[in-house]
Amino acid sequence: MILALLEARDRNGNLLGCVPVTRWPVTVGRALSNDLVLDDAHLAASHLSVNRTPDGGPVTVEVLDTLNGVTLRRRRHGRGERFDWPEGQELTVGRLHFVLRLAEAPLAPEQPLPRFAWSRAAITVSLLALMFVLQLGQGWLGTDESRRFWQQLPFVLAYLLGSVLLWAGLWALATRLFTGQMHFWRHVRIACVTFVATQVVMSGSQVLGGMFSWELLARFAWIGAIVAAAAGLFAHLHVIAPRRRNLLAGSMTVLVLLGVGGLIGSTWMQTKRLSNELYMASLLPPSWRLAPAVPVPEFIEQAQGLKARVDARLADQDDENAATADDTDSDEE
Numbered sequence: 001m002i003l004a005l006l007e008a009r010d011r012n013g014n015l016l017g018c019v020p021v022t023r024w025p026v027t028v029g030r031a032l033s034n035d036l037v038l039d040d041a042h043l044a045a046s047h048l049s050v051n052r053t054p055d056g057g058p059v060t061v062e063v064l065d066t067l068n069g070v071t072l073r074r075r076r077h078g079r080g081e082r083f084d085w086p087e088g089q090e091l092t093v094g095r096l097h098f099v100l101r102l103a104e105a106p107l108a109p110e111q112p113l114p115r116f117a118w119s120r121a122a123i124t125v126s127l128l129a130l131m132f133v134l135q136l137g138q139g140w141l142g143t144d145e146s147r148r149f150w151q152q153l154p155f156v157l158a159y160l161l162g163s164v165l166l167w168a169g170l171w172a173l174a175t176r177l178f179t180g181q182m183h184f185w186r187h188v189r190i191a192c193v194t195f196v197a198t199q200v201v202m203s204g205s206q207v208l209g210g211m212f213s214w215e216l217l218a219r220f221a222w223i224g225a226i227v228a229a230a231a232g233l234f235a236h237l238h239v240i241a242p243r244r245r246n247l248l249a250g251s252m253t254v255l256v257l258l259g260v261g262g263l264i265g266s267t268w269m270q271t272k273r274l275s276n277e278l279y280m281a282s283l284l285p286p287s288w289r290l291a292p293a294v295p296v297p298e299f300i301e302q303a304q305g306l307k308a309r310v311d312a313r314l315a316d317q318d319d320e321n322a323a324t325a326d327d328t329d330s331d332e333e
Contacts, residue, residue: 005101006050008038011243012179016096025051028098029064042068042094050085050100059085059100068094124185127192128164134199135160164191171236178240186239194232198225210284213291219275223260230256272313 004021006028019026019036027034031045044066052059062082063070069078071092077083085091087105091098139156140149168187176182201224209218234252238245264274294302 003052003103006036007099007101008036009097009099011095011097012241013097013243014180021050025049025062027064038096040094040096043096044068047093048091056104059087059102061085061091120185120189124189124192127189127196128161131164131192131195132157132160134196138199164188164195167191171239175240183239187236190232190235190239194229194235197228197231201225201228207284207288211288211290219277222275222277226256226260 002020002022003024005018006021006026007018008016008028010016017036017038021035026036027046027049028036028038028043029046029048030037030039030043034046044064046064047066048064048070049062050059051062060082061070061072061077061084063077063079066079069076069081071077072083072085072089085100087100087102135156136153139153165188168184168191171187171190172182172184175187202221205217205221205224208214209216209221230252234248237248237252241248267276268274
């Protein structure tokens, strides 16, 4: 009579070994004398023992002669400790996760066989089409010759499609390496969403900044684009390591903060500005303006203040150039 089933899985959920439990206790380790033998360097010869009282009481775990111990719900139990193992919880030892399914535990309902996901295919095609439309719109606005635009159109679309497929293919190979599955089209959808989100954030920030005279929104639109790109990278990585969501999210947040801070600091040191993006670099149609017009005297006053800042910056550049010239002359002498 099978009382339970003890399974060992890796960090991605792949089954490494299992043993039907016909008697208690059950031991786990690298030695051949154990009931569940696993060849893992982080396991001791006899690592742990799982037991249950004959009256069907709680399952208990005893940590045997091991250095690494056993972790349950982020609490580590060392050598010689004994604790209850609640049903449905995972034990962790190094990179291994142990799951115990008791005989009386209810089974999940049978799942239907996978079929072709027409809805996902439609979403993928729609995202690719939206990405192409955005690229076409940007190309059309950035050219002054319609004939040249139509001539370059096939090459631009082929380059964009090839870039997306190559990017998704590399991520699919990495996913196959770590999880055993490709998830190619999922990575394609993530790449398309990331591209669309980045373009929408950049263009939308410029448009809204011009409509409402929100200078900061227009000048720092690149921060939103970096956040959108980081979210796309997080989605790719989450497909590879679904169990590391918090770690990936924290790592991406730290990288974004460091990257944005570094770019702002570098820009300030080079140009004395926090952003290289110029406000109203692209003029919108006058009918799009929703912000009230600035009175002429106020505009002239602001322009005079701008002139003073420009003059001060030019004076600093002249001083730097003069100092550089003096250093050059000294070196020649």
